[in-house]
Amino acid sequence: MNHRIGIIDIGSNSIRLVIYEVLHSGEHRVLHEKKYAARLSQRVSPDGTITKENIDTIIPVLLSYQDICSAYDVLHIRAAATAAIRNAANSEEITAWIRAATGLTVELISGEDEGRLGFLGVRESIPLQDGYIIDIGGGSTEITLFLNREYRASLSIPYGAVNSHARYGTADYWRSETVQGFKHSILTALKDEDWLLAHPNLPLVGLGGTVRALAKMVQKRQAYSLPLMHGYMISKEEIQSFYDTLPYIPYDQRKKTPGLSKDRTDLIIPGVILLQTIYELLRSTHYVVSGAGLRDGLFYEPLHRQFPQFMDQDVLYKSVHNALAFDSLAPQEELDQVYSLMKRLHTTLIGQGQTQDERIIYAVSMLYRIGERVHHHRASSHSMYWLMNKGMWGLSHRETVISAMICDYHKNRTPKQIQDHLDILTPADVDKIHQIGSLLKLARALYSGGKAIHRVDMQKTDDALHLQLNCSREPSVERVELAEVKKDIEKAWKLSLKWSLSLSSTC
Known part of the structure; x- marks a missing residue:
C-alpha cells in the first residue's frame, strides 16, 4: 500500500515543504512543494540567540504546512533545521518553542x-x-x-x-x-x-x-x-x-x-x-x-533502509520505474518486448553499442507511451513534451533531448524539432535520432499485433538487414506497419530492410 511522507526544511533563508508518495515496492514521486522566504539568518540577535517573537513569525507557516500535509493524508512528517537555528545560542529552546506551538519535533542537522x-x-x-x-x-x-x-x-x-x-x-x-x-x-x-x-x-x-x-x-x-x-x-x-x-x-x-x-x-x-x-x-x-x-536526502535516508533492493539500482533505472509506476498506462510486457527488440536490432546493426546508446534505448523503449497519460491522441508528441519538461534523472540534457525526439520520431516533424535544439545537439546526434528513432518504430511494428510474431532472427549483410519472422498466426497487423517503417529504416541506416515469414503451430 502506498503512503505519504512530508519533509519540512527550516532553512536559514527559506522554509520548504515537500510531500512524497511511496509505493509498496519503493517507487516514489513528489506530490506537492511549498516555499516561504523567512530569512531567519537576519533575525539572529547580537548575542547569538533568536527571540521567541522572531520564532513566532514562522509558527503560522509551520501550521499551514501541517494543514497541507493533513489534506494530503501524510502519515509522517520529518522536520529539520539547519544553520540559523542550529547555530543559535538558544537552539534547544527554539525547538521546544516550535514543539509546544505545533507538535513538531525538529531535528537539528549538524553542518x-x-x-x-x-x-x-x-x-x-x-x-x-x-x-x-x-x-x-x-x-x-x-x-x-x-x-x-x-x-x-x-x-x-x-x-x-x-x-x-x-x-x-x-x-x-x-x-x-x-x-x-x-x-x-x-x-x-x-x-x-x-x-x-x-x-x-x-x-x-x-x-x-x-x-x-x-x-x-x-x-x-x-x-x-x-x-x-x-x-x-x-x-x-x-x-x-x-x-x-x-x-x-x-x-x-x-x-x-x-x-x-x-x-x-x-x-x-x-x-x-x-x-x-x-x-x-x-x-x-x-x-x-x-x-x-x-530535503531529498532527508527523504531518501530512511527509504534506503526500507527498500534496499529498489534503492540500490542505478539512477536511470529508478527514475524510469518511478515514472512507469505513476504515469504509464502501457502494459509492461509490451515495453519489455520493445526494449529487447531494440537492443537486438541495434547490436545487429552496429555491434555492441556505446553505453550512452544503450541508456537512450532503455529510456525511450520504456517511456515512448508515457504521453498517453495526457491523451491518447498524439500521445508520442505528449511523450516528447513530458520528457523535455519533466526531465529524467540519469540522463544528461543532451540525452534528454535525443530521447524525447526519438519518442516522437516522425520523418516530417523530427527535422523541424532538431532545428530548435541545435544549441544542445551535435551533428552526430542528428544521425543518432534518425537511427534509433527508426529502430523504435521497427520494434513497435514487430510487436504491434501482440504475440503473432513469437521469435525474430536477425542478420546484417553489407547492404541489407534481414529479419526472419517466426509466427504463430498470420501477422496481418505487423505486415502493414513493417511496410510503413521500411523507408525510415532504409534512409536512416542506408541499407535495405527485408523480411520473410514462417508459420508454426507453437508459440
Whole structure:
C-alpha cells in the first residue's frame, strides 16, 4: 500500500515543504512543494540567540504546512533545521518553542550531516562517480567530497548568502576591497582542510538558490532551448563573468539582469563570491546544477533502509520505474518486448553499442507511451513534451533531448524539432535520432499485433538487414506497419530492410 511522507526544511533563508508518495515496492514521486522566504539568518540577535517573537513569525507557516500535509493524508512528517537555528545560542529552546506551538519535533542537522544528506540527494539524481558538492544556504555553506559514489567528507563554514549579505553587503553595491575581504574570510575558514586540495579536476555540483539563480541567468543569456535546470552544466568562464561584474552593479540596475529574480538581487553577490572562490580553491573542472539536495536526502535516508533492493539500482533505472509506476498506462510486457527488440536490432546493426546508446534505448523503449497519460491522441508528441519538461534523472540534457525526439520520431516533424535544439545537439546526434528513432518504430511494428510474431532472427549483410519472422498466426497487423517503417529504416541506416515469414503451430 502506498503512503505519504512530508519533509519540512527550516532553512536559514527559506522554509520548504515537500510531500512524497511511496509505493509498496519503493517507487516514489513528489506530490506537492511549498516555499516561504523567512530569512531567519537576519533575525539572529547580537548575542547569538533568536527571540521567541522572531520564532513566532514562522509558527503560522509551520501550521499551514501541517494543514497541507493533513489534506494530503501524510502519515509522517520529518522536520529539520539547519544553520540559523542550529547555530543559535538558544537552539534547544527554539525547538521546544516550535514543539509546544505545533507538535513538531525538529531535528537539528549538524553542518557535517547537512553535507552528507545533500550528497544523498545528489547521488540519487545525478550519475556522477566522483565530485565535490557545494550547498550555499542562507547561514552556512557546506562542501562535500564523494568518490566512487560514496560519501567521503564534508564541512560547514558559517558563511551563507543571507548572513554574509548582512555582514558585508550594506551598500548599494560592493567595493573591490569588500569583495576581497569576504574572499579572504572564506579562504581563512578553509585553510586547514587538506582534503579540499587532494582531488583536483573534479566537477563541482551546486545545490541551493544561488546556483539555480546563476544557472537561470546563464540559460537566459544563451537562449538555452531546454526548460530544465537539474543536471545543467556551467563553465567556469560563465560564473567568472558574473563574479567580475555583479558586485559592482548598483542594486536598481542589477535587479534588471535577465533571469535574476527580485528576491535574489541582493543575495546573488555573496553567493557568487562564495561559489567562485571555492571553485578555484578546489580546482574544479565545471559546475553541475542539482535540483536535489538536503530535503531529498532527508527523504531518501530512511527509504534506503526500507527498500534496499529498489534503492540500490542505478539512477536511470529508478527514475524510469518511478515514472512507469505513476504515469504509464502501457502494459509492461509490451515495453519489455520493445526494449529487447531494440537492443537486438541495434547490436545487429552496429555491434555492441556505446553505453550512452544503450541508456537512450532503455529510456525511450520504456517511456515512448508515457504521453498517453495526457491523451491518447498524439500521445508520442505528449511523450516528447513530458520528457523535455519533466526531465529524467540519469540522463544528461543532451540525452534528454535525443530521447524525447526519438519518442516522437516522425520523418516530417523530427527535422523541424532538431532545428530548435541545435544549441544542445551535435551533428552526430542528428544521425543518432534518425537511427534509433527508426529502430523504435521497427520494434513497435514487430510487436504491434501482440504475440503473432513469437521469435525474430536477425542478420546484417553489407547492404541489407534481414529479419526472419517466426509466427504463430498470420501477422496481418505487423505486415502493414513493417511496410510503413521500411523507408525510415532504409534512409536512416542506408541499407535495405527485408523480411520473410514462417508459420508454426507453437508459440
